[in-house]
């Protein structure tokens with residue numbers, strides 16, 4: 001009786017609630033995708049799906065639009081930012097979770113997590129006022145002058161040493177994604193059972209050997225999850241990148257030079273888009289961005305299932 | 315190996331107090347006593363596992379070949395290579411194959427030659443009475459094995475680095491009777507090569523496998539002697555009470 005009165009209806013209500021919530025979330029996502037795809041239909045119709053995807057021209061006057069420069073821009077900036085951020089993030093996670101005294105570890109972990117709480121426009125401003133002049137005066141100009149003298153062929157690859165461009169955008173992006181990679185790695189490292197560490201210590205391992213041979217392999221699922229979260233964050237980051245990357249609709253051709261990402265071109269042009277085709281093209285870029293994020297997550301999930309150890313194992 | 319007046323503090327509380335115990339070479343020494351009496355605490359002091367716990371303080375001496383393992387300048391890593399350990403629960407490394415688990419300790423000292431590793435893996439797995447069961451799937455993950463097999467992996471792994479002393483903390487308490495039997499049979503053979511200290515709260519097990527037995531109670535060692543003598547003719551009445559099952 002008791003279970004009938006208290007347990008079952010409660011369970012049923014709760015289950016129903018979960019199902020409804022879950023469906024709502026999926027519905028909203030599907031609606032967004034549809035909205036973007038539908039909004040972009042004019043662009044897809046005018047250039048074809050692959051034509052739009054692979055098109056390299058972005059010219060509002062000639063009404064020619066292609067997403068390729070932005071897709072490439074997104075892929076390059078996020079991949080390079082991730083490559084730059086990964087080791088520092090992992091090193092910080094190891095230092096905090098394994099080496100630092102508890103209070104120091106907590107403090108550093110807190111500061112790193114705080115990086116994730118800063119609004120991205122703050123990163124953008126910091127980039128413009130601090131990083132850009134620094135990069136320009138101390139990295140780009142010396143390199144540019146050096147190449148002018150010794151390797152003129154490099155000048156084209158390096159691009160104009162203005163400070164605004166891919167290099168600065170990537171550096172800021174890397175800084176922004178460190179906390180995501182780091183905090184998931186840190187949690188995963190802390191979850192490695194003591195028995196695992198002790199088993200390796202008992203074989204005559206040093207602390208670093210325990211980290212390398214037991215802790216990191218055991219935590220690899222969480223570390224990888226952090227990498228994916230950071231990558232997703234980099235792919236979608238809009239504000240700071242828009243402020244720093246120089247917003248060029250051409251294929252990124254140089255290290256210092258201007259470029260654009262899928263997110264940045266939308267933010268940059270949406271407000272002043274003229275004509276239906278440009279607007280539609282921007283929505284189509286948004287649709288592709290959504291596909292890209294989805295693909296990254298699906299692939300990540302697939303890999304994660306294979307590499308997780310312990311509780312997360314499927 | 316031998317301890318002299320060994321005391322282990324957890325903060326202010328002593329988990330083990332003033333224990334002086336000789337561990338005879340190539341013999342099996344069993345530590346028995348009720349739960350919480352300090353068996354694990356004592357055992358972990360022998361290979362400096364307590365170093366990993368900052369609240370632990372150690373007094374007295376632990377002698378290995380006449381030298382104090384806690385003397386200044388002694389590297390605990392070296393001590394742990396010479397004094398191996400098998401834990402209560404099997405601890406296979408889940409990302410490693412059976413083979414890699416067994417040779418994990420050799421990898422630590424930089425041994426890379428495939429032939430050498432294979433040879434040691436085979437020898438250790440044979441010594442741990444596991445070779446026949448796993449020889450055709452050495453590259454499978456070790457976590458796919460049964461609990462008893464996993465524990466024998468842990469033993470093989472500890473043996474692979476050829477320790478002088480092997481510490482075992484209730485190695486069969488998480489296992490079924492058949493696996494327990496397999497491991498007990500193994501101990502008799504192992505003692506030809508290695509000195510063994512085994513913690514058990516199973517008195518029959520201590521009686522079956524050990525040459526010497528130490529009885530612990532409340533952090534102190536009450537009695538130590540040849541196993542047969544201790545079980546048939548205990549000198550202390552608390553020992554007698556324990557082995558006749560009147561408490562603990």
Ligand SMILES: Nc1ncnc2c1ncn2[C@@H]1O[C@H](COP(=O)(O)OP(=O)(O)O)[C@@H](O)[C@H]1O
Pocket residue numbers: 324328329347348349350351352353354355356367
């Ligand atoms: N990590 C620890 N921190 C504090 N006290 C501990 C710790 N481990 C064991 N003790 C205490 O030390 C005593 C002996 O414990 P232990 O050596 O585990 O006993 P046994 O292995 O004989 O069951 C117990 O009173 C226990 O509460």
Ligand SMILES: [Mg+2]
Pocket residue numbers: 353354355
């Ligand atoms: Mg114990």
